Amino acid sequence: MTQLAWLIPIFPLVGFLINALWGKKLSKSASGIAGSAAVLASFVIALGIFLGSHSESFQPVTVKLFDWISAGTLNIPFEFLIDQFALMMLLIVTGIGFLIHVYSIGYMHDDEGFQRFFSYLNLFIFFMLLLVMGNNYLIVFIGWEGVGLCSYLLIGFWYKNQAYNDAAKKAFIMNRIGDLGFLLGLFLMAKTFGTLTFSEVFEASKAYSTDSSMMIAITVLLFIGAIGKSAQLPLYTWLPDAMAGPTPVSALIHAATMVTAGIYLIARSNPLFSAAPFTQNIILVVGLLTAIFAATIGLKQNDIKKVLAYSTVSQLGFMFIALGLGAYTTAFFHVTTHAFFKALLFLGAGSVIHAMGGEQDIRFMGGLKDKIPTTYKTFLIGTIAIAGIPPLAGFFSKDEILAFAFGRSPIIWALGAIASMVTAFYMFRLLFLTFFGEFRGTRHQLEHLHESPASMTVPLMVLAGLSIVGGFMGVPEVLGGSHWLKEYLSPVFGISLSAEAAHLSHTTEYVLMAVAVALAAAMIVYAKSLYVTKGVLPEQNEIDIKGYAKVLYHKYYIDELYDKFIVQPMSAISGFLYRFVEVKFVDGIVNGLGQLAMGIAQNLRLLQTGATGFYIFIMVISIIAALFLQVF
Amino acid sequence: METVSETIRLVPINWYLALSTILFSIGVAGVLLRRNAIVIFMSIELMLNSVNLLLAAFSAYSNNPAGQVFVFFIMVVAAAEVAVGLAILVMIFRNTKSTDINTLSNLKW
Secondary structure (H helix, E strand, O other), rough: OOOHHHHHHHHHHHHHHHHHHHHHHHHHHHHHHHHHHHHHHHHHHHHHHHOOOOOOOOEEEEEEEEEEEEEEOEEEEEEEOOOHHHHHHHHHHHHHHHHHHHHHHHHHOOOOHHHHHHHHHHHHHHHHHHHHHHHHHHHHHHHHHHHHHHHHHHHHHOOOOOHHHHHHHHHHHHHHHHHHHHHHHHHHHHHHHOEEEHHHHHHHHHOOOOOOOOHHHHHHHHHHHHHHOOOOOOOOHHHHHHHHOOOOHHHHHHOOOOOHHHHHHHHHOOHHHHHHHHHHHHHHHHHHHHHHHHHHHOOOOOHHHHHHHHHHHHHHHHHHHHHHOOOOHHHHHHHOOOOOOOOHHHHHHHHHHHHOOOOEHHHHHHOOOOOOOOHHHHHHHHHHHHHHHOOHHHHHHHHHHHHHHHHHHHHHHHHHHHHOOOHHHHHHHHHHHOOOOOOOOOOOHHHHHHOOOOOHHHHHHHHHHHHHHHHHOOOOHHHOOOOOEEEHHHHHHHHHHHHOOOOOOOHHHHHHHHHHHHHHHHHHHHHHHHHHOOOOOOOOOOOOOOHHHHHHHHHHHHHHHHHHHHHHHHHHHHHHHHHHHHHHHHHHHHHHHHHHHHHHOOOHHHOOOOHHHHHHHHHHHHHHHHHHHOOO | OOOHHHHHOOOHHHHHHHHHHHHHHHHHHHHHHEEEHHHHHHHHHHHHHHHHHHHHHHHHHOOHHHHHHHHHHHHHHHHHHHHHHHHHHHHHHHHHHOOOOOOOOOOOO
């Protein structure tokens, strides 16, 4: 089956070409089926290889397509690496990607850009597959840039709205800032190690001592790339704005796949990061800050998708906490469970928006649980999962991260626990305000409320099922499990495995688990008392929000800060350079040359008098002059 | 041949040079200064003939017939050139009713 591995990215590429070139000629259902089938085909192949990878004799496979760059000593072939880590990522990308494709058939049904949407989705899957399958950093970078491009195309999908286009540009530009770091890291690696292939880089890095400046430089640069792509502080503001795109886009790109690319990069480079504990500390701090920061903002947002966006930023922070602690398997575990329940939550939100005829503000929702029961039930499952209530998926992965945190320092655990508490609170706030209480929308919306079609509800149910059982791939020994995921991924993260044991006594772990669950449950009860029993509603007018809540509502004024201190000075410099250097200097030179040519021509033209006598005279003079010059 | 060159050498070569130069200069001045196209042609002929004279003189002085053969060539070319030139002049006259070269300034900028 591994011989077919090269087909995995080809199917989505073909799907993209079909939809892009002949999309207008295809009917909507044909286009949707073509796009979804392409991803399904990739999923089937990935699943086949995955099932074969459980045998003892499975070795990671490198599939070389062709020699790509061969410049002197630098040799970069176009190669894929199929190992256990890549397989798990492939399953997530193609599996959840397929579910979202099916969902989009229902969700984008009335949109005239239907075929274009599917072509972009397939292109995204193609690039994401390149990213996770690459055997060297350069192919990862191709995929990295490609998913950034598709993110731009899909966020600005409804391009007639200028605000959406601005959001798309913002996402792309912030990504690029991170990409600069990634590129510099690539150059440094190519120069120092003379290669970009994973195995060779890791081999060469052993020559460097722990925390040597070279290792720190490379890992920090790679981390900067991850900050941009995975929306950590300070490059996170593009993610909430990216909610301008259609909801399936938010689910696929900004929840389950693209934003996890940063975590994939760092996890893949784990030998480098394990050799630079200094960078790991930086990652830990950034992850912690992001987790808490974004969670607090989510408390006061009223747009259903924005709450989920900040929740994503916060959960990504958790994953970076795990990476910073050296717990790579755990970070990836959380990636997987998060993909399940966050995609579920986003698709559920899309279902709610669809039912409400486009309304996204939770202040105008309420009482929907009887009207759209399937959506409600699946959304409830997703919310319970993200709050970390056992035995759903979120509990296992989040608890493992907190256990590692405690093993490092109780303070880190406390901060992580606080972030978890806030997560539980604002997620249930979202649930209660949307589905419970009185309906607060218009009569028109009430009359048109309907449950979504099967193409939308079936993926919801599948994801709900995954959110319930997904955690069982990583049951820790404390609870009697064998932690299948750690076993499976040990060949990949083996080097860092020794650092992965949390070394906590079983009692401590039980206590930590109990405390985490108790806190989450307490927050749920508190949220219920506030939003259901007392029926508290968010303020209708902005002016009524006071104090700390106001700061949270305005997202700590970070966007305004960036605008004032970065965007406007940049614009001013740019304007200055335009007016003086471009218009006066460069244009002056270019236009001046033109004027010079014209001036010379105008003066030379006067020689053409047309008088024959004058011509003969000049001829004679010239001959005499030529003869003289000959002599001298 | 020797007696011819001995007799010719009685007149110093510089005199021939001077004569030829003067004739040539008169020809050049005629070309530059005269307005009538026919007079310009005559001046061109004068220049050609001055060169012929000099070539014949050199040929006689150095007993080399090559110079005089070259004079034949020049005469043939001059004849052909006059034929063509006068034909053009006749056409111009038919169109502009004048032989004044200053009227031929249509190629002005």
